Amino acid sequence: MIGIGKNIFKSNVKVGTAAPVYDADAQAYFTANTAITSDADKTAINDFYLGLKTDGVYTKLKVMNLPIWGSASTCKWNLVNPLDTDAAFRAVYSTGFTFSSGGIQGNGTSAYIDIFFIPSAVVTQNDFSYGFYSRTTRAGSNTINAMGVDQTTIRSRLNLMSGSGTVMTGSVNGSDNSTFAVSDTKGFYQVSRTLSTSINRGVNTYTNVLNNSTGINNINFVIFAQNRNNIIERYETVQCAFFYLANGLTIAEMDNFKTRVNTLMTYFGINV
């Protein structure tokens, strides 16, 4: 008889902790990237998403990649749109990369990433930014680029340290590079254009410099090299733990972005 004696349902009741609820965009990334299994890792990444949204940066992002999961298959996901398609700017890796929990390291001869990102199809001439978080040092060189595209009179590219060993060089939709003093190749390098007449650039600290835009590139922007008129060249050698492409960011937004990235890197024990 039901209702007499002990509760027949009681033995089936399990007391436990409710599953964490994450930001919807963070959850989409966790669903795609099955290498992320730790609740603590997910919480740190979730906080990263929430922080970028609080700062007003997230809505400007087109591509974010956190390549610290040890393989091409786990480091291909665009955190902004984690679909395994070219249209979602997934990353595909050429041979030559070394993957580890500290990031991805290029070989300086052939390793680059294609993310299927054609600037003219995604952003506009005076509204484009990108960044690269480098964890290691290399000597200054005029024949290496961390990321970019070069069509002679229109360039968007970043050199972490030029041959002089004292400055980074960068350009966003311009014909000329702008420089910024650096002491090594470590840190969060960012270059951004929000105006036709100047760009914001730097590593860890960012400032504005006069620089005219000349157009917008219509071939693929690549990572760990540059695409010069559809020839991939100037391969990077450092280890990278994060990179992004976005609409143009102000200096305040770049500073906030750096803080969020540094917090995430610190959580993973790989901040530099």
Add this chain to the structure above:
Amino acid sequence: MEYYGRIVTNEQANELQGTFIDADTFFNFVQDINGIYFLFLSEQDEQDVSNTEYAYLLNIPLSPYTPPPLPPIE
């Protein structure tokens, strides 16, 4: 810095350039200062390639590589 890679023929490079060895990794052959094609594989690439129809490439001995000169960044 000294680089070592595997020398392949022009035919091999042209045939395999851009070919994916799995869903996320593709071959990128590059030319040295003399126009000779080289293949550079990381240790992880070698493991991945060893399970594919391209495993024969692992039998090619390593040779020193001199990159072609590039103009300085303007």
